[in-house]
Amino acid sequence: MNERGLELALRKMREAGLSGAAVSSFERAWRQTASGETGLMPEAGLESAGGIPALADAASASPAPSFLDRLCVIKLNGGLGTGMGLERAKSLIRVKDGLTFLDLIAQQILWMRETHGTRGPKFLLMDSFSTSADTVSFLAKYPELASGGALDFLQNKVPKILADSLEPVEWAAAPDMEWCPPGHGDLYAALSGSGLLDQLAADGVEYLFVSNSDNLGATADPGLLAYFAGSGLSFLMEVAERTSSDRKGGHLARRMSDGRLVLREVAQCPAEDMETFQDIARHRFFNTNNLWLRVSDLRAALAEHGGSLPLPLITNSKTVDPRDPGSPKVLQLESAMGAAIECFPRAGAVLVPRTRFSPVKTTSDLLVLRSDAYVVTRDRRLELAPGCRGTPPEVVLDGDCYKLLPGLEAAFGEAAPSLCGCSRFEVHGPWLFETGVVCGGAVRFVNDGGVPARARRGTYRDVTESA
Numbered sequence: 001m002n003e004r005g006l007e008l009a010l011r012k013m014r015e016a017g018l019s020g021a022a023v024s025s026f027e028r029a030w031r032q033t034a035s036g037e038t039g040l041m042p043e044a045g046l047e048s049a050g051g052i053p054a055l056a057d058a059a060s061a062s063p064a065p066s067f068l069d070r071l072c073v074i075k076l077n078g079g080l081g082t083g084m085g086l087e088r089a090k091s092l093i094r095v096k097d098g099l100t101f102l103d104l105i106a107q108q109i110l111w112m113r114e115t116h117g118t119r120g121p122k123f124l125l126m127d128s129f130s131t132s133a134d135t136v137s138f139l140a141k142y143p144e145l146a147s148g149g150a151l152d153f154l155q156n157k158v159p160k161i162l163a164d165s166l167e168p169v170e171w172a173a174a175p176d177m178e179w180c181p182p183g184h185g186d187l188y189a190a191l192s193g194s195g196l197l198d199q200l201a202a203d204g205v206e207y208l209f210v211s212n213s214d215n216l217g218a219t220a221d222p223g224l225l226a227y228f229a230g231s232g233l234s235f236l237m238e239v240a241e242r243t244s245s246d247r248k249g250g251h252l253a254r255r256m257s258d259g260r261l262v263l264r265e266v267a268q269c270p271a272e273d274m275e276t277f278q279d280i281a282r283h284r285f286f287n288t289n290n291l292w293l294r295v296s297d298l299r300a301a302l303a304e305h306g307g308s309l310p311l312p313l314i315t316n317s318k319t320v321d322p323r324d325p326g327s328p329k330v331l332q333l334e335s336a337m338g339a340a341i342e343c344f345p346r347a348g349a350v351l352v353p354r355t356r357f358s359p360v361k362t363t364s365d366l367l368v369l370r371s372d373a374y375v376v377t378r379d380r381r382l383e384l385a386p387g388c389r390g391t392p393p394e395v396v397l398d399g400d401c402y403k404l405l406p407g408l409e410a411a412f413g414e415a416a417p418s419l420c421g422c423s424r425f426e427v428h429g430p431w432l433f434e435t436g437v438v439c440g441g442a443v444r445f446v447n448d449g450g451v452p453a454r455a456r457r458g459t460y461r462d463v464t465e466s467a
Contacts, residue, residue, distance in 0.1 A: 005166035006030050009159045012168050019193025021307030022156040026182070029158075029333040032313045034166055039313035041264045043273040046253040048282055049261055052239060054351045059223030067229060068112060069120035070206040073220050075105060075213040076184050076289075076337075077135060078128030078155045084363055085404030089131035091213040092138060093405065095360070095369050096376055101213055102135065106142045107380040108219055115379070121220055122205060124196070125152040125213070126187060149203075153194045158182045160320055160330040169330050171320050178320070184289075185335025188298070189308040197302070201295050208293040210337065216369075216382045217358040218290045224350070225292075234297035234344040237261075238290035238352045247278040250336070252285040252349060261347055263287055263338045267314050285349065287338040288357040301343055309343045311335035355384065363408040364395040371416040387420040395419070396426040411452075429467070431455050 009030060013023050032039070081090040091101035099107075109123045123145055127135055132152055139145060157179040159168035171177050187210065191197040200208075207229060211218030218238075228236050239252055250265040269277040276282060301309060314334045321327040341347045360366050368374065373393055374382045384392055402408045411430070417437035419425055425439055429447030436457030444464040447453040453467030 002034075002166075005161060005168070006034070009161060009168045012159050016157070018156055019189070019307075021189040021193035021302075022158070022182075022186070024306040025156075025186070025189040025308035025335075026158045026333065028308070028310060029182075029313055029335070030161070030166065033161075033315060033331065033333060037313055039268050039315060040270050041253075041262065041268045041312075042270050043276045045256055046262070046264070047256055049252040049254050049285055049349065052252075052285060052349050052351050055224065055238075055353065058227045058350050059221065065116040065118050067207075067222070067225055068116055068118040068220075070204060071121040071220060071225060072124060072200055072205045072208050073109060073121045074124045074126060074187075074208055074210045076187070076210065077102075077125040077131055077152070077213040078181060078184075079214070080128075080130055081405065083361070084366075084408075085406060089127075089134050090360075091131075092134060093360075093366065095216070095366070096374065096382060099376075100138075101216065101360075102138055104216055104376070104380055104382065105213060106139060106145050109145060110142065111379050112220065119147065120205075121209075122147060122149070122200070122203070124150070126155050126184075126190060127152045128155045128181060129157065149199075150196065153190055153196050155181055155184075155190055156186050156193070158333060160318070160332055163317065163329040163331050166331075169320050169328055171327070174321065180332045181334075183314060183334030184337040185309075185311045185339060187337050188302060188311075188340065191298075192302045192307045197295065197299060201299060206295050208295060208298070209291070210293070211288075211290045212359060214361070215289070215357060215359040217356045218288070219356075219379075219381055221356075227350070228292040228294075231348065233292075233346050233348045234294045234301075235341055235347040236292040237263075237338055237341050237347075237349045238288045238292075238356060239285035239349045240288055240352055240354050240357050242280040242284055242286050244280065246286050247280060249286050250338075251277070251283040252287060252341075253283055255342065260342045260345075261349060262312075262342045263336060265314060265336055265339075267316070268312065285351065288352065289338060290352070290356060291338060291340075297344065297346070309340050311339045311343070358382070362397075363402050363405060364397045366405075367397065367408065367412065367416055368392055368395050368419065370412075371419040373419045373422075385420050391423075393419045393422040394424045396424070398428045401430050402427065417455075429453070431467075 079090045160180050209220045255262045316332040319327040320330045375385050377383050412433050415435045421440040424442040426444040430452040432452045433455045434457045438459045441462035443460045447467035
């Protein structure tokens, strides 16, 4: 094995000031790549993950309020809203009643402390170099949120490596493009390398709840905290039932060789196994990325493995400049946070309702939340309105017009149409919606012209409105 590429990459990381845990984690991933490991999980070595308890059965008790003082809530907040045309933290997008993701998250934490009369839960964000400054500045309006300590810690960065030589790429035109995030599996090395995990333990924190900042359904449920605390588990993953729309996403399975639960992402599935990968009757559960961890067991596992966990490798093939297909081909070595489920002998999963998994990935998702189909509860959660009868409306927006946030806001302004009584809402072509548009049943707005048509205030039910 020619280790020149590894030596150059590790030197580059140390010169950039990255922690020993980050360096150790990258070295493991590089060696896996150099030895020909692909991270693939063939179907022949897996079986269905059965025996997963449901939240309704598992979380039957509420903890004493003092449990909240032993909890830290961590939100993954490294993503930019580039998919919606933004270049700032996605969590700063306005979601409901003028409130952003970060407003609602902060208010949830403060509500729990005030309601239960506790100092906890503690709160941390895992930011990226791109999101930290904006995020910390925005949250200055909640001075009590940090409880006198750090409010965030930074996700690491790793070198992109050339696909042919495995040496770190050099790209003088844009040196920042020589680096990439190592996936949210970096959580463990970032916590360890920053010293924060040891500090949390010293402060009496025994449990971590980790979730994505764009998933407002992921709150620190007291019943789940009680269940996890009493379970003796080191690691607990919240999973939900896969539907036909989830066929291409990762799933939970059990490894035959040792009986451990594993997470298999689509990038880890051999092409010949793709049909069974997408079989939602065989592989019923997907990872919501809502995870519970026991601090003492996580510290022990990290100490055993040099400050990072031996997570399965995910190799992404790209070009160094994603906008230039002619730029050098590189590999981005990544890992998934949920894959740590296989690193603990005492790991489990719990089946949660879909309401705990409502990420905002598209402007269609965002429009639903902004509409009256969702309401803000007393404890600052977003909850499906009773009038929706348990099923959110399906929203289909023309990608040419509304994929980016400026296009969405130009069409709908500050007021989304009423969708509480709507089963399906489609918009094709350019439109301008007046305040007071109420939709019921299945409604389509179609404009084949290039000039925006105006959707007048009024009620539209089971109709196609054409311009």
